[in-house]
Structure formats: structure tokens, C-alpha cells
Amino acid sequence: MIGEKPTLIYAPGSCSLAPHIVLEELGKPFALHSVSTDKGDTKTSAFAKTNPKGRVPVLIDGDAVYTEAPAILLYLAQQSGNEWLMPKGPEERVRMLEWFNWLSGTVHSVAIRMIWRAEYFSAAADNLELIRTKGHQHLHDAFALIEERQGGGWLLPSGYTILDPYLLVFFRWGNRLGYDMRTAYPKWADHAQKMIQRPAVKSAFATEKIDLWQ
């Protein structure tokens, strides 16, 4: 698995899509290794040797193994010559961390997980539907805040950064959950439309064989 090129371990359509897009943006050689979270590929003892957390994304670069989508995104953007993907100035750096922490720690790890991985929160089978319903409530609140906070342009005022591909993951998940993303979140939909015009995004979607709207 470890080679000359940085290698991203990913699952199609998962949060690993964001670092995949950024790797495409960089235009330098990289390798991909696909796993299926549904089939339990991330829960094997072999996978645990690479990432004991049992999750994707994982980025392997030389001897270093990086986990956590925001950390991997930052690692990629910090490579020399990629400053254009970074926030500009101290205020934007704080805003970037604010977005990443909330999107990863609350929206993904709580709301989304309550819907798609309800069994993580309760061993009782009859609780699972209640957990999913509550997860949808949390997600609706979070999506409303995303719509309010952004103006349809890039998320940070100075331009396109590593935050934008990450936000796109959540927009696509909204579609997959059956939310009417275009109508309910028109500014966010503009952001997603802008994103899918980018060759890097088109390429990552084609490789992962996924679609924005389903």
C-alpha cells in the first residue's frame, strides 16, 4: 500500500471525497486505494494496523500516516506551492478551524452518524429509529446554519480553500438523504454548482463513480 506517491485510502462518496478532490487540484501524482465501509473493510485487523480508528480517509505519504479529513486537507494544502488552497491571514485561519471543527465534530460525527450509523449510539434495536429521527433534526438545524452563513461563493472571503471540497461532501449527503437541497438551500446549491464545474471535482467524481445529485 505504501509507495512513492502519496496514497489516499478512501471509500467512494464518503468524507474522503474532500482530500481526493484536493489531490486532484494539486495536479501531482498520487495513488488511490478503495475500500468499502459498508462491507466492513475498515473494521479488519489488517486495516487497524494502518488506522486503528477504523475509518477513512487515511493518507500515507512516505513513512507518515495521516487520519482525520481536516488534518489531511491541511497537510495537502501545506505542501510547498499549494498556499492558494490555504486561508489568508490569521482571521481566516481561525474561521477555517471553526468550520472544520463543527463540520467534522458535530455535523458529521453526531448528526450524520446518528442517521447512518445509529447502532453506534445504542445497542437496543428499538432505539435506532428514534436516534435517526433526532439525527435528522440536528442535521436540519446544521444545514440551515450553513445556508445562513455562506453567500453562494467560496466559504472564506479570500477565495477557494480546502474548506470548499469538504462542504461539498455534506451537500451531496443531503441529496442522498432525500433532502431537497436545491430548493431548501439555494445559496449552498450555488456553491455546489460552482464546485462541480471544477475539473478536479469532475475527475474525483468520475473516479469514485458518484453523482452530486444522487
Ligand SMILES: N[C@@H](CCC(=O)N[C@@H](CS)C(=O)NCC(=O)O)C(=O)O
Ligand atoms: N473524524 C473522522 C471521521 C471519519 C469517518 O467517520 N469516516 C467514515 C466515512 S465518511 C467511515 O470511515 N466510516 C466507517 C465506519 O464508521 O465504520 C474524519 O473527519 O476523518
